[in-house]
Amino acid sequence: MDSSILAKAYVEREASKNIEENERECFKDAIVSSRSLNKGFTEPVKLKTALPEIIACIIAASFHIAVGISMAYSAILVPHLEAEDAEVHATRTETSWITSVIVVCAPVGALVSGFLMETLGRLKTLQIGAIPYVAGWILIALSQNVPMLLIGRIFTGLATVLAISPAIVYITEVARPELRGSMISFGPTLASFGMVLSYVKGAYIHWRIVAWLSIIYALVPGILIQLCIPESPVWLVSKGRIDEARKSLEWLYKSEMTHGKVSAAEAQFTQIMKENAIKLSELRKSKHGNWSxxxxxxxxxxxxxxxxxxxxxxxxxxxxxxxxxxxxxxxxxxxxxxxxxxxxxxxxxxxxxxxxxxxxxxxxxxxxxxxxxxxxxxxxxxxxxxxxxxxxxxxxxxxxxxxxxxxxxxxxxxxxxxxxxxxxxxxxxxxxxxxxxxxxxxxxxxxxxxxxxxxxxxxxxxxxxxxxxxxxxxxxxxxxxxxxxxxxxxxxxxxxxxxxxxxxxxxxxxxAVGAESRAKKLRAKRRAEQKANAAATEPLHPKPLQNV
Structure with missing residues (x-):
């Protein structure tokens, strides 16, 4: 009797642990996906219904063209600076700084971008990123010495970080799961396109004119954002701006068919509200000693x-x-x-x-x-x-x-x-x-x-x-x-x-070598333990007596 009680207690304890583990995994999955939309849709994506989302994502991602132009610009600039008859002459040491300083701004830019995204919103951060971008290119276009070029490159480098992070977050929060991967990968593709533009212009146009033309690739997306697309509904809900979140969803799903009695926009609004509640609950639980x-x-x-x-x-x-x-x-x-x-x-x-x-x-x-x-x-x-x-x-x-x-x-x-x-x-x-x-x-x-x-x-x-x-x-x-x-x-x-x-x-x-075989052995061991646990519970459930 004692052994069966102990076995039963052991099984119950293991079951409780498994339940807790499953709950933790489910909660993690909910948090990880808390910025995704359209979980409720299982129908194939149609271009007509998804068109507003695609337009919003493309406009946000279009800042990546400016990123590609900034990265490739050093390739066309350095040969002119190192030439003997250069307007602005630079040594090899100076050109290495002009080339590389654009990426050293990333840690600072990442911190600033994260703060602005949570405070002002995804799209406002993108628009703010256009300010140092424009200022940097003006400095480069008007530069009379190496320090002006360096400061201009620092500004454009800061702007690239301010553009990339909010664009990716915005796409993640707006695009439905079936489109999210393609829309996120569209950003780097546009950055590559920006590099092509920079190389082409550098082959046929003076480097100062290239700098002036580069301003366009930040101004146009900034204007389109202001006039055409709404802020992320996920961010709006997190800030308590419920009415604006509803309007944003109505714009994003204005071409979506109504599912039953509830519209697509309303279904997504309900989902976002639930996920926001889960997130707030988790933050309250982890508030004490969070950073430590x-x-x-x-x-x-x-x-x-x-x-x-x-x-x-x-x-x-x-x-x-x-x-x-x-x-x-x-x-x-x-x-x-x-x-x-x-x-x-x-x-x-x-x-x-x-x-x-x-x-x-x-x-x-x-x-x-x-x-x-x-x-x-x-x-x-x-x-x-x-x-x-x-x-x-x-x-x-x-x-x-x-x-x-x-x-x-x-x-x-x-x-x-x-x-x-x-x-x-x-x-x-x-x-x-x-x-x-x-x-x-x-x-x-x-x-x-x-x-x-x-x-x-x-x-x-x-x-x-x-x-x-x-x-x-x-x-x-x-x-x-x-x-x-x-x-x-x-x-x-x-x-x-x-x-x-x-x-x-x-x-x-x-x-990583042999990790798969070790994982298989571990799974086999767990299955054996589960069988042993199941065998331990058998005496607790005796078969009913057969009628003679």
Missing amino acids: TKMRSFLKPTGWKPMAILFLFFSFQQFSGIYITLFYAVTWFQEVGAGVDEYVASIFVGVTRFLCSMVNTWLLRRYKRRALCIISSLGMTACMVVSGYFTLMIKNGDRSGYWVPVLCLLLYVCTSMIGMLTIPWTMTAELFPTEIRGVAHSISYSMANLLMFAALQSYRSLQSFLGGSYAVQWFFAGVSLSATVFVWLLLPETHGKKLSEIEEYFHNNFL
């Missing part, structure tokens, strides 16, 4: 492991030359000595990146992250090895393969877009548990930009230290090959994984 709890969470395996992995991942990404070749595209072709028109070649680089960014969305949906990153880094390795060899041949006077470095760089851009350029940015949020996801995302994003700054700053020094462009390309090849080993050893697979499964992975693993 978050800081302690970084010391847990689910905190420090993903942070360490992301640091290494971004280090390999930046020093493999991905962003260096984009920021120094024109200079890169000059130093290779292929003899082609470097400005036209840079246009091909921008077009290649733009086209590959559209293909990348499909790849990320279909294939696993680890496989994509390994293929990407191996492809980058091969391209830089071959390119470095032919660059050395050109340097030694053999120009028979002068076109090979150009082709290799285009293939290098293609292979980088498969995984190494894009996937690290997608992991800045999904690797961390719910309680620290927001803070951890900001930290990892800032860390990535500081590493980008270090990589861009190091380019000139690497050339001097290693002895030329060919050696730098081989250095990039070595880093890319090391990235392959890193991905195989440490990078966890997140494709198709629930956020709770990723969190559990870091509880039990650090090395």
Whole structure:
């Protein structure tokens, strides 16, 4: 009798633990998805009904064109500044600062953007971001010395962060789940398009005129936001502006059919109100010791492991030359000595990146992250090895393969877009548990930009230290090959994984090698324990006596 009572108590305790765990997971999923709309719709998306959402997302994402223009501008500016007859002459050290200073503003911009988004709203933050953007380009266009150029680049760099974060958040909160991934990926595609525009204008127009024209790409989206689209209903509800939230939803779903007696807008309003109540309840529960709890969470395996992995991942990404070749595209072709028109070649680089960014969305949906990153880094390795060899041949006077470095760089851009350029940015949020996801995302994003700054700053020094462009390309090849080993050893697979499964992975693993087999053994062990528990309960439920 005592053993059966103990067994029953054990089973009840385990069941209670399982129920609590399930409740926690459900609550996490609710919080994670608290900014999503249209959960209630299971019908296929029709263009006509989703058109207002698509328009709103495209207008918000259009600020990414300005981001791409700012990033690529250094590629067309640096050759003019380093020329002997330059209007504004700059040394190689000064041009490295002009190139890289745009990304060093990211940590400050991320903090300012987060505060403004929560205080003033998503769209107002986007519009405010246009102010330093316009001011920066005016300074660049009128610059008479290097300090003016540097300050102008700092302003445009701050504006890019103020534009990217609120645009992504707005799209996340407005687009229905079926459209959200495509709409978010549309932003980087527009940034690639902005790079193409910058390269094209730089090939045919004076750099000062390019600066003046760049102002348009912030003013037009700012005006369209003011005139055409509503603020995020999720943010409006969180601020208690209920009537404005209703109007926003009515605009977003004005083409949606009524479901039963309740309109689509009303159904979404009810859903958002429920999710906001859940969020407020969680905030009240975690108010006491909230920040100290978050800081302690970084010391847990689910905190420090993903942070360490992301640091290494971004280090390999930046020093493999991905962003260096984009920021120094024109200079890169000059130093290779292929003899082609470097400005036209840079246009091909921008077009290649733009086209590959559209293909990348499909790849990320279909294939696993680890496989994509390994293929990407191996492809980058091969391209830089071959390119470095032919660059050395050109340097030694053999120009028979002068076109090979150009082709290799285009293939290098293609292979980088498969995984190494894009996937690290997608992991800045999904690797961390719910309680620290927001803070951890900001930290990892800032860390990535500081590493980008270090990589861009190091380019000139690497050339001097290693002895030329060919050696730098081989250095990039070595880093890319090391990235392959890193991905195989440490990078966890997140494709198709629930956020709770990723969190559990870091509880039990650090090395990715053999993680799947260990997970299978753990699942088998749990099934065996469950069977043993079920067997322990059998005496508690005796079969009824059969009638003789």
